Amino acid sequence: MSAQPFTTPVEDSVPKTNDELAIGENLDFQRKWWRFERIIWIFFAVILLCDLLGLFGRGWLAKAERSTPDNGLILKYERIERASTPSIMTLDFGPAAIQGGRIQVFVSNSIVMPLGAQRIAPQPQQSSVGNGGITYTFAATQSPAAVQIALEPSFPGLHSFRVQVVGRQPIDANIFVVP
Amino acid sequence: MAIFIILRAAFGYVFLVLIVRIVGRRPGKQLTPFEFVLVFYLGGLTLTGMVGMEVSLTNAITQILTVAFCHYVLAFARYKSDKVAQLLDGIPLILLEKNNWRSETLSRMRIQDDDVMDMAREQGIKDLSGIKSAVLEAFGEITIVPNKSKGGK
Numbered sequence: 493m494s495a496q497p498f499t500t501p502v503e504d505s506v507p508k509t510n511d512e513l514a515i516g517e518n519l520d521f522q523r524k525w526w527r528f529e530r531i532i533w534i535f536f537a538v539i540l541l542c543d544l545l546g547l548f549g550r551g552w553l554a555k556a557e558r559s560t561p562d563n564g565l566i567l568k569y570e571r572i573e574r575a576s577t578p579s580i581m582t583l584d585f586g587p588a589a590i591q592g593g594r595i596q597v598f599v600s601n602s603i604v605m606p607l608g609a610q611r612i613a614p615q616p617q618q619s620s621v622g623n624g625g626i627t628y629t630f631a632a633t634q635s636p637a638a639v640q641i642a643l644e645p646s647f648p649g650l651h652s653f654r655v656q657v658v659g660r661q662p663i664d665a666n667i668f669v670v671p
Numbered sequence: 672m673a674i675f676i677i678l679r680a681a682f683g684y685v686f687l688v689l690i691v692r693i694v695g696r697r698p699g700k701q702l703t704p705f706e707f708v709l710v711f712y713l714g715g716l717t718l719t720g721m722v723g724m725e726v727s728l729t730n731a732i733t734q735i736l737t738v739a740f741c742h743y744v745l746a747f748a749r750y751k752s753d754k755v756a757q758l759l760d761g762i763p764l765i766l767l768e769k770n771n772w773r774s775e776t777l778s779r780m781r782i783q784d785d786d787v788m789d790m791a792r793e794q795g796i797k798d799l800s801g802i803k804s805a806v807l808e809a810f811g812e813i814t815i816v817p818n819k820s821k822g823g824k
Contacts, residue, residue: 513816515763515806522762526779532693576723671679 549574560661564588585637589657595632596658600625606651608644645669680734683721684741760809767805
C-alpha cells in the first residue's frame with residue numbers, strides 16, 4: 493500500500509446559522525428532547541414513588557399475610573422481594589398446629605432453591621426431605637409459637653411455594669423477585 | 672448465570688449513559704465539586720448493583736469487556752448516524768446572537784447571563800455588547816464569538 497494518506501476535500505457539511513456560524517443547531521430536535529426530558533423526569537418520580545410504596549419490594553405493598561382456615565398457620569412474608577437482598581418469612585402457629593408436643597411443618601423446595609433460604613430459627617429437632625420439599629419438626633409447648641426463615645433470593649422471576657403444617661391445609665403462594 | 676453478568680453490565684452502561692445525558696450539561700471547562708460528587712456517586716452506586724456478591728476476576732473481566740463492547744457499538748452508531756450522535760451527545764445551542772438572548776434555550780438549559788459573561792471575560796471581553804454570539808457546545812462549554820466592532824478582541 494502506498495504511503496500517501498487518503499484525503500477528501502473539505503466541504504461546508506455543518507449547517508450554518510444566519511449564514512455565519514457553522515453550528516448545526518437543530519431547534520426542532522432540541523424541543524423534542526426537552527419534551528422527552530420532561531416526560532422522563534415524571535417517569536423517574538413515578539418509579540421513586542412506586543419504590544417508596546413497596547412495589548419493588550421492602551415496603552408497604554410488598555408485605556403479605558396468609559392463613560389457614562383453622563388459623564393453625566399464619567404466614568407473613570414479602571410477596572415482592574429483591575434479588576440478593578435478605579428478608580424474613582415468619583410462620584406463626586396456632587393451637588391447631590401443635591400435636592403431641594411438637595409442630596411438623598413442610599416447606600417446598602422452592603423456598604430453599606430459588607428463594608434462597610439461608611437459615612431457620614429456631615433450629616428444628618429434625619428435618620427430613622421428600623415429596624418435593626423439607627419437613628421440619630420442632631418441639632413445642634403451646635401457642636403462640638413462631639418460626640422464622642431467612643430468605644435471600646438469587647433468581648429474579650415469579651416463584652411459587654408451599655408451606656403446610658403436616659396433616660393440615662397447605663398455604664400456596666407466590667413471591668415475585670425483582671432484579 | 673453468566674448471561675446475567677453480561678446483561679447487568681450492559682444495562683448499567685446504557686442506564687448511566689441515559690442518566691448522564693438527562694441530568695444535563697452545565698457550562699464550564701472543568702467539573703465543579705457538585706459534578707464530581709455526581710460522577711463518583713453514580714459510579715459507585717452502579718458498581719454495587721452490577722457486581723453484587725460476585726467478585727471473581729472472571730466476572731470483572733467479562734463485565735469490562737461487555738462495557739467496552741457496548742461503548743464500541745455506541746461509538747460506531749454515533750459515527751454512522753447523525754441522529755444517534757444528536758441523541759447521545761446533544762447539539763450545540765445558540766444562547767446569544769445579534770444582541771438578543773435566546774430566552775427559551777437559557778431557561779431550559781438553566782443558564783444565566785452571568786455564565787455567558789464568565790466565559791466572555793476569559794477572552795478579555797468587558798461587557799455583553801462585546802459578544803457577537805455565544806454558543807453552548809454539546810460538551811458543555813460556552814463558546815464566545817467576539818463582536819470585533821465593539822470592544823471584543
